[in-house]
Each structure stands twice: as C-alpha cells, then as structure tokens.
Amino acid sequence: MDEFVCARCGAVLTAAVSRVALPTHANQQVWHILLPALMAAGTYAVDPEPSGPPWRLWDEVGSEEAEARGVFAPVFSLSFGPAGAIVVAPGDTRGTVLIPERCDGYCMGLDGRDGPNLACAQCGQAVATRIDDCSLWQAVWFVPAAVRRVASLGPVSPPLSWDTLVKQRQVVYPVDARGIWSARWEAAIGMSLAHLLASSAGSPVTVPHGLLQPTFGRALDVLIPAGTTPKRLVLAGPELPASLEDADLLLAPVHPQTGLAWRPPGNAVTVPLDADIWTYLAFDEGRSPMPATGGMPDGVLRDDPLPMRPLSMFDPDVQVFLHTLARLPAVRHPWLRAIFDRATEQQRFARCW
Structure with a gap:
C-alpha cells in the first residue's frame, strides 16, 4: 500500500492505495452520460504516456519524433506534458481544496480544461485535476512532479493468482x-x-x-x-x-x-x-443478472x-x-x-x- 504526499510540504493527499494497471477506459469519452469513478476505492494507477499541455499538432511534430514517443500513425496532436500522472478515485483524496478559478467544465461538472484544479490545503500548491463532468470517468489525476509516493506500513501483497x-x-x-x-x-x-x-x-x-x-x-x-x-x-x-x-x-x-x-x-x-x-x-x-428463485440443474442456464x-x-x-x-x-x-x-x-x- 502507498500514500501520496505533497512534494512541497509533505501533507498527506491520499488514503492508503495499492497500485493496479491503468484501466482500458481511462481516456474514454461517452457522449452526455454521467459515468462513475474510473478507479476502484483503495487503488491507483499510473499513466505511462505524457498528458496535459503543452500540445503540438502532428504536422509540427513529424513522424520521426512521434515514433520516438511511441506513436506510429497520425493523430491530431501529441501531449508534451509530463508522463506518469497518478489517478485515484475522488473518494481517496485527502487534504485538497478546489481552485475556484480553474473549475470550468462543459456541462455538469469539472473537465480540467484550465489545468490542475485541486491544491494542497496546507501549502496551496496545485497538485491534481478533479474530473467529474458528463461523458468522462470520474477521477482525480495527480501531477507527477507535485506529489511524492510514500510506502505505507504493512506487508506488500503479491498480485493475485x-x-x-x-x-x-x-x-x-x-x-x-x-x-x-x-x-x-x-x-x-x-x-x-x-x-x-x-x-x-x-x-x-x-x-x-x-x-x-x-x-x-x-x-x-x-x-x-x-x-x-x-x-x-x-x-x-x-x-x-x-x-x-x-x-x-x-x-x-x-x-x-x-x-x-x-x-x-x-x-x-x-x-x-x-x-x-x-x-x-x-x-x-x-x-x-436479475434475481430469480428456484434452482436449476448443473449445466443448465x-x-x-x-x-x-x-x-x-x-x-x-x-x-x-x-x-x-x-x-x-x-x-x-x-x-x-x-x-x-x-x-x-x-x-x-x-x-x-
């Protein structure tokens, strides 16, 4: 289990969480639907790809530089932000406050368009982006350079068989x-x-x-x-x-x-x-998936x-x-x-x- 703390002041910013693989649907957008939390409670994942601004158009980047960054076919734009963003369920955050001037969104909540919208409550450093608008999986994405991982007390459990x-x-x-x-x-x-x-x-x-x-x-x-x-x-x-x-x-x-x-x-x-x-x-x-009474023989649906x-x-x-x-x-x-x-x-x- 790990905790994430503010890189500037050391304040605890998450509950104890265990690392899992980044979900397949992490970057999915579903038109005008309120979606649940991306991560299960008590877990976190790390996005290995760069994320956030600055963005550069494909024609500006070129195929050779894009391939060096692991992209082998034309996309609209590439992020040149930091890699390694940490994502947790919103309920697993601790000691953060919203930054009011960065709380814009498209429809029903926050979409992170203005950059990190959560700050450390102790020192005021911008540390994460809360996402909860329609069409987006609800999550809190921590800026890699703004937090530090601290191993929590307790035994390290191996992956499940x-x-x-x-x-x-x-x-x-x-x-x-x-x-x-x-x-x-x-x-x-x-x-x-x-x-x-x-x-x-x-x-x-x-x-x-x-x-x-x-x-x-x-x-x-x-x-x-x-x-x-x-x-x-x-x-x-x-x-x-x-x-x-x-x-x-x-x-x-x-x-x-x-x-x-x-x-x-x-x-x-x-x-x-x-x-x-x-x-x-x-x-x-x-x-x-609906409940039903009565039993059925083995092998019969x-x-x-x-x-x-x-x-x-x-x-x-x-x-x-x-x-x-x-x-x-x-x-x-x-x-x-x-x-x-x-x-x-x-x-x-x-x-x-």
Whole structure:
C-alpha cells in the first residue's frame, strides 16, 4: 500500500492505495452520460504516456519524433506534458481544496480544461485535476512532479493468482439498466480489436458464436475483406477447456493488477481483453443478472427472466480503437495503415463499422 504526499510540504493527499494497471477506459469519452469513478476505492494507477499541455499538432511534430514517443500513425496532436500522472478515485483524496478559478467544465461538472484544479490545503500548491463532468470517468489525476509516493506500513501483497481472480468472478455485464451497451464493453472491445487486427497480419478472422459475434465479428467483417484463408480466434484463459490446437489467435484476459495478458505455454499469439469482460464471456454469458428463485440443474442456464438485450448494434469505441492502434508498430504496414486512415476519416460520421 502507498500514500501520496505533497512534494512541497509533505501533507498527506491520499488514503492508503495499492497500485493496479491503468484501466482500458481511462481516456474514454461517452457522449452526455454521467459515468462513475474510473478507479476502484483503495487503488491507483499510473499513466505511462505524457498528458496535459503543452500540445503540438502532428504536422509540427513529424513522424520521426512521434515514433520516438511511441506513436506510429497520425493523430491530431501529441501531449508534451509530463508522463506518469497518478489517478485515484475522488473518494481517496485527502487534504485538497478546489481552485475556484480553474473549475470550468462543459456541462455538469469539472473537465480540467484550465489545468490542475485541486491544491494542497496546507501549502496551496496545485497538485491534481478533479474530473467529474458528463461523458468522462470520474477521477482525480495527480501531477507527477507535485506529489511524492510514500510506502505505507504493512506487508506488500503479491498480485493475485489467475485462479484467485477467476474464483472472485468480477464481471461487467454487457448491457446496463437503461438497455444500452456498457461503455466499458465498448472501450474494452475497441482496445482488443486494435490488437486483434495487428495480430491477424491482414487475414480475415473467424470468431466463435455468442457475444463475440456482435462485438467483434461485425467490425472484423467490415475492416478485413474476405478472400484469404481466415484465422480462428478462440477464447482462452485460466480454467477454460484446453482446446487451443486449431486456434490461431487467443483472446485472453489482462491481469487487472499487473496489466499483463494471460499466456499458455508455447508461442501462441494472444490478444488482450479486459479481465472483467473476459470473465463474463468465459463463465457468465447467457446467465441473467436479475434475481430469480428456484434452482436449476448443473449445466443448465436459466432463461426466466430473460437476459437484457441492447437497443442497438454494438459499436466498439472508435476513439479507444484509434488511440490503441496508433501506438502499435504494426500500424506502419500499408494494409493496417489504410484501415487506420479510413477509420480516422469516418469516425466523424459514426459509421466506422
């Protein structure tokens, strides 16, 4: 467990928190929806990329300098701010006060457009940015140079094993109470789709029946033309049957603490997927999240009440997709760059898929 203190005066600015991987949906924006906290209580994550001002346009930066910064395809602008911003849940902050003149936002709250809007209550130094406007995941982002990490008392716990994570069964249901697709699903599939394309080498990809068809299959059919021998994608991971002999690509969970994808022995090509979404696909697909009385025999899924169905077709989050794809070296291949360019152009019309 760690605490973060003010780099100037040493005042404690957070509760005791443990480090986890940066969530896939950290930079997601969802139009005009109030979203919950990005981070679970008692956790923090570090963004390895630069963030915040100053910003420089792509034409000003150039491809060589952009590639040196880990961006391999044109984006509108690049941040030249500091890397390593620390994000916590708003409820885990301590000893901070708002800076009134920096509390602007678009609609229902703060969006950080004016820079850090939280100051250390003891010395007044600007230390963090509170985000809670509509369309943005609620979070507090600490400026790396303004805080210092201090290890808290207590034993250091190793990351949970895959078996333990599976037994805990943390899942995110694909459809929320309003009958629309989960924003986390849209972000997670957008990220995984970018990795899947990069791993496909331009070949069509077949996906299993079930939810993988509407979430991955439709986008793949649009992005990769048929005609060559397809590659087979299967869901793989801890406690799943070992039926990987004929698989070309494995859709595997990402450990929520380490950020590393599960890998079987050998040289199989794995495609990462948010562990909470993967767990639903692997163990809970077809089960209703609604309470019901009575028992069912083992191996039989209850169909009363029926699981919620979405009101529209699934669309992977195009911004997360493009952000991820731009940072994969494979995007320099002409066929994949063409997909990136087409999606970049068409995202303005919401018809990428």
